[in-house]
Amino acid sequence: MAGNSYVIANREAVKQSPKDCFVANAPRNDVTDPRFREDDSLRYTDYMKIFWITFLILTLAGPLWVIFSGQIDFSLDYRTANRESTHIAPDPLQHPEAMIQAYSARAFNWRGIFATHNWIVIKPKNSNTSIVYQLIGWRKFFGKEPIVIGPDIPDRSWFGQKPHIYFELTGKKAEELIPKVDAAARSYPYADIYGFWPGPNSNTFPAYIARQVPELGLALPSTAIGKDFLPPYQFFARAPSGTGYQFSLFGFLGILIAKKEGIEINLLGLVYGIRFHPFAILLPGIGNIPNNGNLY
Numbered sequence: 001m002a003g004n005s006y007v008i009a010n011r012e013a014v015k016q017s018p019k020d021c022f023v024a025n026a027p028r029n030d031v032t033d034p035r036f037r038e039d040d041s042l043r044y045t046d047y048m049k050i051f052w053i054t055f056l057i058l059t060l061a062g063p064l065w066v067i068f069s070g071q072i073d074f075s076l077d078y079r080t081a082n083r084e085s086t087h088i089a090p091d092p093l094q095h096p097e098a099m100i101q102a103y104s105a106r107a108f109n110w111r112g113i114f115a116t117h118n119w120i121v122i123k124p125k126n127s128n129t130s131i132v133y134q135l136i137g138w139r140k141f142f143g144k145e146p147i148v149i150g151p152d153i154p155d156r157s158w159f160g161q162k163p164h165i166y167f168e169l170t171g172k173k174a175e176e177l178i179p180k181v182d183a184a185a186r187s188y189p190y191a192d193i194y195g196f197w198p199g200p201n202s203n204t205f206p207a208y209i210a211r212q213v214p215e216l217g218l219a220l221p222s223t224a225i226g227k228d229f230l231p232p233y234q235f236f237a238r239a240p241s242g243t244g245y246q247f248s249l250f251g252f253l254g255i256l257i258a259k260k261e262g263i264e265i266n267l268l269g270l271v272y273g274i275r276f277h278p279f280a281i282l283l284p285g286i287g288n289i290p291n292n293g294n295l296y
Contacts, residue, residue: 058272062285063113072112073160078138081108081159088165089121089130089155098125098175102167102206104221105158112161114270114285115225118206120185120218121154122178130154133185135205137194146194147205149185167218177215184212189231198251198269199229207240214242219260222271222282228254 066072090099101121106112119134132152140146155163169177188208190200203226210218219241220227229251230237239246244258254266262275262282270284280288 059270059284062283062287064285066106066113066285071106072109074109076109076160078108078159082157083159084157085153086155086157086162088163089153092123092128092130095123095170096126097170098172098178099123100167100169100174100177100181100216101154101165102218102220103155103163104166104224105163106161108159108161114223115203116221116223116287117158117161118203118220118224118227120181120206120209122174122181123154124178125175131182133181133206133209135194135202137196137202140194145191147185147188147191149182166221167216169216173215177213180213181209181216184209187212195229197225199226201226201229203227204229204251210240210242211238214238217241217243217260219243219258221287222261222264222273223285223287225269226251228256228266228269228271
């Protein structure tokens with residue numbers, strides 16, 4: 001009876017394929033063992049799934065939050081949208097000192113899901129008038145100069161979107177830098193060219209000014225799509241804040257490392273990254289997490 005059991009057991013063993021005959025605790029040869037190759041392939045596939053799911057979450061979370069938090073009014077008509085003062089600019093009668101400011105507001109309509117519009121304002125010493133420096137792309141489509149430099153209300157709503165001030169420099173240093181800011185604005189190399197995405201656009205203009213006047217220390221919001229579009233034939237440049245450097249391939253792809261901006265990775269104009277002072281995670285659409293009150 002015991003002999004028959006031995007024969008039957010051996011017959012069952014012979015029926016098994018060589019792959020099934022591996023001893024459970026036998027050492028594996030990582031080069032030839034098919035189990036290793038299968039496990040490695042599964043591991044790689046799992047990692048890639050996790051990567052792409054995480055990437056999609058990080059990319060879409062910000063724009064979806066902007067939509068569902070009601071920050072964008074999709075019903076507005078640009079011809080009738082609010083362009084009045086929001087009364088956040090300092091009163092020049094109470095602030096006679098020279099001043100340089102940077103403003104940012106959500107872009108108009110669906111563009112605001114992803115991007116902000118940025119502009120620079122200067123007020124000379126003892127002047128009651130602010131000079132606004134900005135680029136308005138659709139002026140070009142009506143045969144007008146896209147660049148607008150001149151006296152204006154500094155804190156206008158950007159077609160229904162309330163701006164905020166994220167940079168301010170006052171006093172003697174501002175007085176010294178105002179002529180440099182003006183000269184840089186007037187030397188902008190894309191004055192007659194406008195490209196909505198990835199640039200040169202309205203955010204390429206203030207970023208160019210900031211690079212030409214690094215003493216400003218102006219770091220634009222990560223949502224200022226177009227800021228990484230560099231002057232012609234340049235792929236490496238100083239960061240807008242002047243505290244680091246960046247590589248950019250026509251605004252589509254790039255990396256920026258600077259003390260003020262932190263680390264920014266640009267993919268198709270969308271920025272992912274981290275800032276250290278103050279600490280913040282940078283994501284497309286939403287910008288800073290947490291929002292430190294001065295930057296998108």
